[in-house]
Amino acid sequence: DAGVIQSPRHEVTEMGQEVTLRCKPISGHDYLFWYRQTMMRGLELLIYFNNNVPIDDSGMPEDRFSAKMPNASFSTLKIQPSEPRDSAVYFCASSGGGNTEAFFGQGTRLTVV
Amino acid sequence: AQSVTQLDSHVSVSEGTPVLLRCNYSSSYSPSLFWYVQHPNKGLQLLLKYTSAATLVKGINGFEAEFKKSETSFHLTKPSAHMSDAAEYFCVVRGGSYIPTFGRGTSLIVHP
Numbered sequence: 001d002a003g004v005i006q007s008p009r010h011e012v013t014e015m016g017q018e019v020t021l022r023c024k025p026i027s028g029h030d031y032l033f034w035y036r037q038t039m040m041r042g043l044e045l046l047i048y049f050n051n052n053v054p055i056d057d058s059g060m061p062e063d064r065f066s067a068k069m070p071n072a073s074f075s076t077l078k079i080q081p082s083e084p085r086d087s088a089v090y091f092c093a094s095s096g097g098g099n100t101e102a103f104f105g106q107g108t109r110l111t112v113v
Numbered sequence: 114a115q116s117v118t119q120l121d122s123h124v125s126v127s128e129g130t131p132v133l134l135r136c137n138y139s140s141s142y143s144p145s146l147f148w149y150v151q152h153p154n155k156g157l158q159l160l161l162k163y164t165s166a167a168t169l170v171k172g173i174n175g176f177e178a179e180f181k182k183s184e185t186s187f188h189l190t191k192p193s194a195h196m197s198d199a200a201e202y203f204c205v206v207r208g209g210s211y212i213p214t215f216g217r218g219t220s221l222i223v224h225p
Contacts, residue, residue, distance in 0.1 A: 031211065043203070043215040056212070091156065099145035099164060099207045104157040 006092050006105035013112055018080040021108045024073055025094030033102060034067055034077050035091040043091075049075065082112045115140040115208045119216035127224045132176075132191040134219045136204030139185060144208035146187045148178055151201045151218075160202075163187065174198070199223045 005024040013019050025032050034046040047057040049069045057067070064083070069075040079086055089109050093102040120135040138146060148160040161172025168180040178189045187204060204216040 033213065035215075042217045045212060045214075048212060050211075093157075093213070095213075097211075099211065101145075101147055101159050101162050102205075102207075102213045103159070104149075106156040109154075 004092055004094050004103050004105035006090075006108050008108060009106060011108060011110045013082055013110075015083055015112055016081045017112075018078065019082045019086075019110060019112075021077040021090050021092075021110070023075045023077070023092030023105060025075070025092070026103055027073065029094035029096055029103075030072075031095045031097070031102070032069060032075050033093045033095075034075070035093065037089045037091060037107070046077070046090075079110075082110075084112045086110060087112050115142075115144065115206050115210065115212075115214050117204050117206050117214055117216035119202075119204050119219050121219050122217065123220045123222065125222040125224065126194045128196055129193050132189070132194045132198065132221065134189040134202050134204075134221065136187045136189065136216060137185055138187060138204070138206045140206055140208035142209035144206045146178075146180060147205040147207070147213070148172065148176070148187075148189050149203045149205060151203065153200070157203065160189070194221075194223050196223050196225065 007022045033048045037043045046059045047067045052069045067077045089107045091107045093104045095102040116139045118137045146163040149157040151157050161170045163170045163180045171177045176191045201218045203218050205213050207213045
């Protein structure tokens with residue numbers, strides 16, 4: 001397996017634009033997590049899915065953020081409209097059930113100017 | 114509820130000397146514990162994991178960690194630091210909620 005695949009690796013956009021981040025989890029994993037990493041706040045869990053169903057989105061900062069998982073092999077995180085304070089590295093991770101380890105993608109570095 | 118406290122935000126060692134990165138956890142359930150490493154501008158890589166088997170866990174690159182339930186600790190050690198070990202290290206707990214909860218990270222600095 002190629003691991004968790006995220007795209008794009010880098011995204012630079014203007015304030016107010018819509019941004020869509022994409023994630024392909026490892027096949028067979030039934031948990032998918034979206035994290036945001038900043039210097040100020042470290043790694044924050046934004047939302048997670050179990051069997052494609054959103055379970056906890058309490059970490060999503062505002063209504064501008066939304067996430068979907070239409071099938072077991074694809075998830076998106078959308079920011080609309082984007083703001084400069086959304087600039088961060090966004091990681092997607094997937095795992096099997098129970099307390100197994102999570103595998104992380106390489107991240108998307110988002111810069112909103 | 115679960116939480117992780119990494120006791121040092123920065124640890125500085127000389128090459129060839131031992132490394133100790135400290136982690137304390139809290140969990141209402143018997144948790145699994147992990148250490149991840151993140152090199153600059155890279156993703157997170159699993160170093161090692163504890164999942165209720167042996168309490169002394171060996172990982173990649175010569176790292177190991179010992180699970181101590183009585184102390185609720187899971188400290189990461191390495192006998193001899195290498196320049197390539199310079200990175201950010203994260204302690205992670207995963208318990209009954211199945212959510213991996215991260216510590217704030219410890220930056221390991223290795224001096225020649």
